[in-house]
Amino acid sequence: RTPGAHERMARWSPDAKSVAYVSDATGETEVYLRDVATGKVSQLTKNNDTYINSLTWSPDAKKLAYTDRKNRIKLIDVPSGNVTTLLETPIGVARGINFSPDNNWITYSREGDNNFSMIYALNLADKKEIPITDKWYSSYSPVFSTDGKYIVFTSARDFNPTYGQLEWNHVYNNMGGVYIALLSKDTPSPFIEKDSEAITKDSDTA
Numbered sequence: 001r002t003p004g005a006h007e008r009m010a011r012w013s014p015d016a017k018s019v020a021y022v023s024d025a026t027g028e029t030e031v032y033l034r035d036v037a038t039g040k041v042s043q044l045t046k047n048n049d050t051y052i053n054s055l056t057w058s059p060d061a062k063k064l065a066y067t068d069r070k071n072r073i074k075l076i077d078v079p080s081g082n083v084t085t086l087l088e089t090p091i092g093v094a095r096g097i098n099f100s101p102d103n104n105w106i107t108y109s110r111e112g113d114n115n116f117s118m119i120y121a122l123n124l125a126d127k128k129e130i131p132i133t134d135k136w137y138s139s140y141s142p143v144f145s146t147d148g149k150y151i152v153f154t155s156a157r158d159f160n161p162t163y164g165q166l167e168w169n170h171v172y173n174n175m176g177g178v179y180i181a182l183l184s185k186d187t188p189s190p191f192i193e194k195d196s197e198a199i200t201k202d203s204d205t206a
Contacts, residue, residue: 002023002025004025005023005024005025006023006024007021007022007023007025008021008022008023009021009022009052009054009055011055011056011057011064012057013057013061014057014058014059014060014061015061016036017035017036017037017061018033018034018035018036018061019033019034019036020032020033020044020055020057020064021034021055022052022055022066026043028047028048028049029048029050029051029052030043030044030045030046030048031043031044031045031048031052031055031064031066031076032044033078044064044076044078044081044083045076045083048068049070050068050069050070051068051069052066052067052068053066053067053068053069053093054066054067054095054097056097056098056099056106057099058099058103059099059101059103060103061078062077062078062079062103063075063076063077063078063099063103063124064076064078065086065097065099065106067093067094067095067097069093070088071088071089071090071091071092071093071094071110072085072086072087072088073085073086073087073088073094073097073106073108073122074086075124086106086122086124086127087122087127087129089110091110091111091112091113092110092111092112092117093110093111094108094109094110094120095108095109095110095117095140096108096109096140096141096142098142098143098144099144100144100148101144101146101147101148102148103124104123104124104125105121105122105123105124105144105148106121106122106124107119107120107121107122107132107142107143107144107151108120108122108142109139109140109141109142109153112135114135116135116136116137116138117138117139117140118131118132118133118134118135118139119131119132119133119139119140119142119151119153119181120132121151121183132151132153132181133153133155133181137155137156137157138155138156138157139153139154139155139156139157139179140153140154140155141153141154145180148183149182149183149184149187150180150181150182150183150187150190151180151181151183152178152179152180152181153178153179153180153181154176154177154178154179155176155177155179156176157177157179158176158177
Protein backbone atom coordinates (compact mmCIF):
# COMPACT_ATOMS: atom_id res chain seq x y z
CA ARG A 1 0.00 0.00 0.00
CA THR A 2 2.53 2.56 -1.12
CA PRO A 3 0.97 6.06 -1.06
CA GLY A 4 0.43 7.49 -4.55
CA ALA A 5 1.31 4.24 -6.31
CA HIS A 6 -0.70 1.63 -8.16
CA GLU A 7 0.38 -1.80 -6.93
CA ARG A 8 -0.98 -4.90 -8.65
CA MET A 9 -0.38 -8.53 -9.62
CA ALA A 10 0.77 -9.71 -6.18
CA ARG A 11 2.26 -13.21 -6.50
CA TRP A 12 3.22 -15.43 -3.57
CA SER A 13 6.49 -17.25 -4.12
CA PRO A 14 6.21 -21.07 -4.15
CA ASP A 15 8.25 -21.25 -0.93
CA ALA A 16 5.91 -18.67 0.69
CA LYS A 17 8.87 -16.50 1.76
CA SER A 18 8.18 -13.47 -0.42
CA VAL A 19 5.61 -11.67 -2.57
CA ALA A 20 6.41 -10.31 -6.01
CA TYR A 21 4.29 -7.50 -7.42
CA VAL A 22 4.22 -4.67 -9.94
CA SER A 23 4.18 -1.01 -8.91
CA ASP A 24 4.43 2.37 -10.65
CA ALA A 25 5.95 4.10 -7.60
CA THR A 26 8.88 5.36 -9.71
CA GLY A 27 6.64 6.58 -12.54
CA GLU A 28 7.17 3.41 -14.58
CA THR A 29 5.84 -0.09 -13.95
CA GLU A 30 8.54 -2.10 -12.20
CA VAL A 31 8.71 -5.48 -10.43
CA TYR A 32 9.26 -5.50 -6.68
CA LEU A 33 9.83 -8.17 -4.05
CA ARG A 34 8.67 -8.01 -0.43
CA ASP A 35 10.18 -10.34 2.16
CA VAL A 36 7.30 -11.74 4.21
CA ALA A 37 9.28 -12.17 7.42
CA THR A 38 11.04 -8.79 7.50
CA GLY A 39 8.81 -6.62 5.31
CA LYS A 40 11.89 -5.50 3.33
CA VAL A 41 11.10 -4.39 -0.23
CA SER A 42 13.55 -4.80 -3.11
CA GLN A 43 13.14 -3.35 -6.60
CA LEU A 44 13.98 -6.10 -9.09
CA THR A 45 13.67 -4.16 -12.37
CA LYS A 46 14.85 -0.65 -13.22
CA ASN A 47 14.23 1.71 -16.14
CA ASN A 48 11.42 -0.41 -17.49
CA ASP A 49 10.05 1.18 -20.65
CA THR A 50 6.48 -0.12 -20.97
CA TYR A 51 3.47 -1.64 -19.22
CA ILE A 52 3.90 -5.08 -17.63
CA ASN A 53 1.11 -7.51 -18.52
CA SER A 54 1.82 -10.61 -16.42
CA LEU A 55 4.10 -12.01 -13.73
CA THR A 56 4.85 -15.68 -13.00
CA TRP A 57 7.09 -17.50 -10.51
CA SER A 58 9.22 -20.55 -11.28
CA PRO A 59 8.63 -23.60 -9.04
CA ASP A 60 11.98 -23.15 -7.24
CA ALA A 61 11.18 -19.50 -6.39
CA LYS A 62 14.43 -18.35 -8.03
CA LYS A 63 13.02 -16.90 -11.25
CA LEU A 64 10.22 -14.60 -12.33
CA ALA A 65 8.97 -14.32 -15.89
CA TYR A 66 6.96 -11.36 -17.08
CA THR A 67 5.47 -10.08 -20.33
CA ASP A 68 4.97 -6.52 -21.51
CA ARG A 69 3.23 -4.45 -24.19
CA LYS A 70 6.25 -4.65 -26.48
CA ASN A 71 5.53 -8.37 -26.94
CA ARG A 72 8.54 -9.40 -24.89
CA ILE A 73 9.05 -12.18 -22.40
CA LYS A 74 11.62 -11.24 -19.77
CA LEU A 75 13.23 -13.37 -17.08
CA ILE A 76 14.38 -12.14 -13.69
CA ASP A 77 16.96 -14.15 -11.79
CA VAL A 78 15.79 -13.26 -8.29
CA PRO A 79 19.00 -13.98 -6.30
CA SER A 80 21.23 -11.93 -8.63
CA GLY A 81 18.68 -9.44 -9.93
CA ASN A 82 19.74 -10.03 -13.54
CA VAL A 83 17.05 -9.41 -16.16
CA THR A 84 17.26 -11.01 -19.61
CA THR A 85 14.97 -10.90 -22.64
CA LEU A 86 13.86 -14.38 -23.68
CA LEU A 87 11.67 -13.41 -26.61
CA GLU A 88 10.68 -10.32 -28.55
CA THR A 89 8.26 -10.69 -31.44
CA PRO A 90 6.35 -8.19 -33.59
CA ILE A 91 3.35 -10.51 -33.66
CA GLY A 92 1.34 -11.65 -30.66
CA VAL A 93 1.89 -11.08 -26.96
CA ALA A 94 2.64 -14.22 -24.96
CA ARG A 95 -0.12 -15.28 -22.57
CA GLY A 96 -0.48 -17.80 -19.76
CA ILE A 97 3.21 -18.42 -19.01
CA ASN A 98 3.84 -21.64 -17.08
CA PHE A 99 7.19 -23.04 -15.92
CA SER A 100 8.25 -26.65 -16.28
CA PRO A 101 8.79 -28.59 -13.03
CA ASP A 102 12.59 -28.54 -13.55
CA ASN A 103 12.54 -24.73 -14.00
CA ASN A 104 14.32 -24.98 -17.38
CA TRP A 105 11.40 -24.34 -19.75
CA ILE A 106 8.34 -22.16 -20.06
CA THR A 107 5.20 -22.72 -22.11
CA TYR A 108 2.71 -20.11 -23.27
CA SER A 109 0.33 -19.21 -26.09
CA ARG A 110 0.61 -16.34 -28.55
CA GLU A 111 -1.17 -15.34 -31.74
CA GLY A 112 0.43 -15.69 -35.16
CA ASP A 113 -0.04 -13.60 -38.28
CA ASN A 114 -3.29 -15.48 -39.03
CA ASN A 115 -4.78 -14.45 -35.64
CA PHE A 116 -4.88 -18.06 -34.40
CA SER A 117 -3.22 -18.69 -31.05
CA MET A 118 -0.50 -21.38 -30.89
CA ILE A 119 1.17 -23.12 -27.96
CA TYR A 120 4.94 -22.79 -27.64
CA ALA A 121 7.69 -24.06 -25.36
CA LEU A 122 10.85 -22.04 -24.81
CA ASN A 123 14.15 -23.23 -23.35
CA LEU A 124 15.54 -20.73 -20.87
CA ALA A 125 19.19 -21.61 -21.57
CA ASP A 126 19.32 -21.18 -25.35
CA LYS A 127 16.12 -19.07 -25.72
CA LYS A 128 14.90 -21.37 -28.49
CA GLU A 129 11.16 -21.22 -29.12
CA ILE A 130 9.52 -24.48 -30.21
CA PRO A 131 5.93 -24.66 -31.54
CA ILE A 132 3.81 -27.31 -29.82
CA THR A 133 0.59 -26.89 -31.80
CA ASP A 134 0.04 -25.96 -35.43
CA LYS A 135 -1.32 -22.70 -36.78
CA TRP A 136 -4.71 -23.90 -37.97
CA TYR A 137 -6.41 -24.05 -34.55
CA SER A 138 -6.67 -21.60 -31.67
CA SER A 139 -5.01 -23.07 -28.56
CA TYR A 140 -4.66 -21.54 -25.10
CA SER A 141 -3.80 -21.97 -21.41
CA PRO A 142 -0.90 -24.45 -21.55
CA VAL A 143 0.48 -26.05 -18.37
CA PHE A 144 3.20 -28.63 -17.85
CA SER A 145 2.27 -31.90 -16.19
CA THR A 146 3.85 -32.47 -12.79
CA ASP A 147 6.41 -34.86 -14.31
CA GLY A 148 7.25 -32.45 -17.15
CA LYS A 149 6.48 -35.00 -19.87
CA TYR A 150 3.31 -33.43 -21.20
CA ILE A 151 1.71 -30.06 -21.87
CA VAL A 152 -2.02 -29.85 -21.23
CA PHE A 153 -3.92 -27.09 -23.04
CA THR A 154 -7.31 -26.02 -24.32
CA SER A 155 -8.04 -25.72 -28.02
CA ALA A 156 -10.91 -24.97 -30.39
CA ARG A 157 -10.50 -27.73 -32.95
CA ASP A 158 -13.62 -29.88 -32.80
CA PHE A 159 -15.49 -29.18 -36.05
CA ASN A 160 -19.07 -30.46 -36.09
CA PRO A 161 -20.94 -28.01 -38.32
CA THR A 162 -24.73 -27.81 -38.26
CA TYR A 163 -27.09 -25.63 -40.25
CA GLY A 164 -28.49 -22.59 -38.49
CA GLN A 165 -32.28 -22.37 -38.55
CA LEU A 166 -32.28 -18.65 -39.41
CA GLU A 167 -29.24 -17.91 -41.53
CA TRP A 168 -29.12 -21.25 -43.39
CA ASN A 169 -25.38 -21.46 -43.06
CA HIS A 170 -22.89 -23.59 -41.17
CA VAL A 171 -22.74 -22.98 -37.42
CA TYR A 172 -19.83 -24.27 -35.31
CA ASN A 173 -20.71 -24.85 -31.67
CA ASN A 174 -18.83 -26.43 -28.77
CA MET A 175 -15.48 -26.42 -30.54
CA GLY A 176 -13.37 -26.26 -27.39
CA GLY A 177 -11.78 -29.15 -25.54
CA VAL A 178 -8.84 -30.12 -23.33
CA TYR A 179 -5.86 -31.73 -25.09
CA ILE A 180 -2.46 -33.10 -24.19
CA ALA A 181 0.84 -32.88 -26.08
CA LEU A 182 3.62 -35.44 -25.65
CA LEU A 183 7.01 -33.71 -25.38
CA SER A 184 9.15 -36.66 -26.48
CA LYS A 185 8.70 -39.39 -29.06
CA ASP A 186 9.56 -41.89 -26.31
CA THR A 187 6.83 -40.63 -23.99
CA PRO A 188 3.82 -42.96 -24.00
CA SER A 189 0.31 -41.67 -24.29
CA PRO A 190 -1.31 -41.58 -20.83
CA PHE A 191 -4.51 -42.93 -22.42
CA ILE A 192 -2.97 -46.20 -23.61
CA GLU A 193 -3.44 -49.08 -21.21
CA LYS A 194 -0.28 -50.87 -20.10
CA ASP A 195 -1.30 -54.12 -21.77
CA SER A 196 -1.87 -52.31 -25.08
CA GLU A 197 1.47 -50.56 -24.72
CA ALA A 198 3.26 -53.86 -24.22
CA ILE A 199 1.56 -55.32 -27.31
CA THR A 200 2.67 -52.29 -29.34
CA LYS A 201 6.30 -52.69 -28.23
CA ASP A 202 6.23 -56.40 -29.03
CA SER A 203 4.86 -55.64 -32.49
CA ASP A 204 7.66 -53.12 -33.10
CA THR A 205 10.34 -55.68 -32.26
CA ALA A 206 8.75 -58.54 -34.16
